[in-house]
Amino acid sequence: MSEQLSIYNTMSRQVEPFETIEPGKVRMYVCGVTVYDHAHIGHGMSSIAFDAIRRYLQYAGYEVTYAQNFTDIDDKIINRAAELGIDPNELTQSMIDTWDDEMSAFNILKATINPRATQEIPQIIAMIQGLIDNGHAYAANGDVYYKVRSFDEYGKLSHRDIQDLLSGARIAVGEHKDDPLDFALWKAAKPGEPTWASPWSDGRPGWHIECSAMCAHHLGEQIDIHGGGADLIFPHHENEIAQSEAFFGHPYFARYWMHNGLLQLGGEKMSKSLGNIVRLKEIVENGKAMAFRLQVLGSHYRMPLTWTEEGLEAAQNGLDRLRAAASPLPVSPTADRDSELDALVETTEAAFHAAMRNDFDTPVAVASLFELARVINRNRGQDSFNASVETARWKLIELTEILGLDLSTPQGEALNDAAPFIDLLISLRNDLRAARQFDLADKVRDNLAELGVTIEDTRQGTIWKSS
RNA sequence: GGCGCCAUAGCCAAGCGGCAAGGCACGGGUUUGCAAAACCCUGAUCGUCGGUUCGAAUCCGACUGGCGCCUCCA
Known part of the structure; x- marks a missing residue:
């Protein structure tokens, strides 16, 4: 290399x-x-x-x-x-x-x-x-x-x-x-x-x-x-x-x-005369800006990129997975190291840079991001983590930042204001779950979902995010 | 007419001579009160036909299909 x-x-x-x-x-x-x-x-x-x-x-x-x-x-x-x-x-x-x-x-x-x-x-x-x-x-x-x-x-x-x-x-x-x-x-x-x-x-x-x-x-x-x-x-x-x-x-x-390369819309050029212009404004207003960035980086810059709404959706799903991997571990890692994982992180990082040095091969670089995400998430379900998992997580964050992919999950202003109330509802819902009143608990979850708040019950507790 | 580009699994997309990355979707599982998320498993011989080579998705030729530029355009 x-x-x-x-x-x-x-x-x-x-x-x-x-x-x-x-x-x-x-x-x-x-x-x-x-x-x-x-x-x-x-x-x-x-x-x-x-x-x-x-x-x-x-x-x-x-x-x-x-x-x-x-x-x-x-x-x-x-x-x-x-x-x-x-x-x-x-x-x-x-x-x-x-x-x-x-x-x-x-x-x-x-x-x-x-x-x-x-x-x-x-x-x-x-x-x-x-x-x-x-x-x-x-x-x-x-x-x-x-x-x-x-x-x-x-x-x-x-x-x-x-x-x-x-x-x-x-x-x-x-x-x-x-x-x-x-x-x-x-x-x-x-x-x-x-x-x-x-x-x-x-x-x-x-x-x-x-x-x-x-x-x-x-x-x-x-x-x-x-x-x-x-x-x-x-x-x-x-x-x-x-x-x-x-x-x-x-x-x-x-x-x-x-x-x-020029972007293609379903195999044809995007042009005023065809009336198939997709404006950046629409992407931004839909909150898909970072997904679009991932979609673009998922194809080599010199190749024509076939843009589709489904492709943007796919990128959004992939981005969510990367975000989950990059989010903080629920408990502090131990001092132990996992030499196998350390080696994998090292290899993956090397692959990332080799790809980027090769005429900015971002699709291959992005693939290495997903490799890291997989090993991190694989460990995430455990009750304790060794230091190598935390190292992998930071490496993932470092590499995504090199590509300009922002994995932070900004909450909307309105939701910030609502946060205490959402937390309260979650707390009540968990009481209902403890009392095995699942119909009511599910109703709370469903109604929150309709309001754009997604709830996930993890083994470390219930978390929520705006959807 | 001239100059180029592209053609890989359902969709998007890597690969630059040595047994086909990755993402999304689908299906099966693990986990969960149920979900969600996550993880595991599962799929292609690379447009067609020739050629070069021990060996080609990768090189050469022909063909087919799609696209761009030659006028404003990222």
């Missing part, structure tokens, strides 16, 4: 040993969202996958600078704001606030920095000017376009040939490209649109340039990891490469390109 971390690089289409540009430090940039609508589970999948990757890099000892942008200016935002009759800034700020809340529900760490396109205009303009100056871009009627043919290596990430791209490329009405392959760096504003002053026109940046500019501004001219959904490989990331490498002249912009 090697200590070496390996990462699949979209550029080389191979798993490569991970080496950072600067020892001990990782600079990573993950493309964020365009904030014009609520986030859906596809965004959630990507965010969770990269959060787990980021957490593991940190666990491995790297100092990680993690940047994730918000695209807060584009046509969709302008149109949506107009529909709602509000200022685009109001729309984007509200979406960003919602995004932040949802991300925290999934236990996703805050990015080190969340750059926003509208707050990076000077850097964007400077980069566009530089590209014009060195012959990779040109202004036309107030727009500025990137000259794709000026960049010899165009297509190296998505492995496309310029000849192949020609068939799909076209010049839309109102564009002033010299070549159908070219893409906009700056767009002159139409009447009524938000604008920023520039040497070429009052207008706004194109989509791709913001990421190049923000990367350079916040992370440096070359970064270690650049990530995003597989749908961004072309054209977005291809264009970023063209921009950044032409501007700085370095042999590479990002060392490792990582892309998550």
Whole structure:
């Protein structure tokens, strides 16, 4: 088993040993969202996958600078704001606030920095000017376009040939490209649109340039990891490469390109036109955020994940089992050790890390979590516990935390207030049970269940939890 | 048309040449006053057809089915 971390690089289409540009430090940039609508589970999948990757890099000892942008200016935002009759800034700020809340529900760490396109205009303009100056871009009627043919290596990430791209490329009405392959760096504003002053026109940046500019501004001219959904490989990331490498002249912009597989809904893409969008909001409101995280981690990040409601339910059941295993032992453990159990814990932990080092194989890592849960629960039914069981429990907690799986069971505010009364009912019910008045005792249990409180009689006493 | 991806038990999903992880569901048990929870037991030769190899789910080829990108998209 090697200590070496390996990462699949979209550029080389191979798993490569991970080496950072600067020892001990990782600079990573993950493309964020365009904030014009609520986030859906596809965004959630990507965010969770990269959060787990980021957490593991940190666990491995790297100092990680993690940047994730918000695209807060584009046509969709302008149109949506107009529909709602509000200022685009109001729309984007509200979406960003919602995004932040949802991300925290999934236990996703805050990015080190969340750059926003509208707050990076000077850097964007400077980069566009530089590209014009060195012959990779040109202004036309107030727009500025990137000259794709000026960049010899165009297509190296998505492995496309310029000849192949020609068939799909076209010049839309109102564009002033010299070549159908070219893409906009700056767009002159139409009447009524938000604008920023520039040497070429009052207008706004194109989509791709913001990421190049923000990367350079916040992370440096070359970064270690650049990530995003597989749908961004072309054209977005291809264009970023063209921009950044032409501007700085370095042999590479990002060392490792990582892309998550896209989430599938019953075998088909989730899309607005099919009307099958599942929003993160729904998951969070149903209290299934952590189950969703487990569902995502149960599949490898590069594979397409088939999402189903049943799958989420299955993940919830699995999560409950992990939670039961991680919950405190009912009595203090003895000082004895069980060498067999100790060895098992050690082996399982090693398997966990070996999997994570192998291109972040979270499904295998998660499987090792369940191995631990099984041995802990197997011992849980006993009246006493040796220290090895407690060690296993703490190991389980440690490993789940590395994956960002929160096994604590937060009680709702309302239930906290009700706790003394619930305890009272349980106490009365136990008196009834002692008196063998099971009909009444069962009635208490059933009625509490209807109110969302589940009762379990264990050999150490009766416990309850909100369901 | 071009570039890719996927196809493993009822469902989800690992596996990267050496006798098929894990989760969920189902069924049988242990435990329980009954439940619940937990634990134990139980299931697949890996889309099809060829090839390479001592040996393939794993490599190569063909085929079939599904999906993505090539226009906005995590």
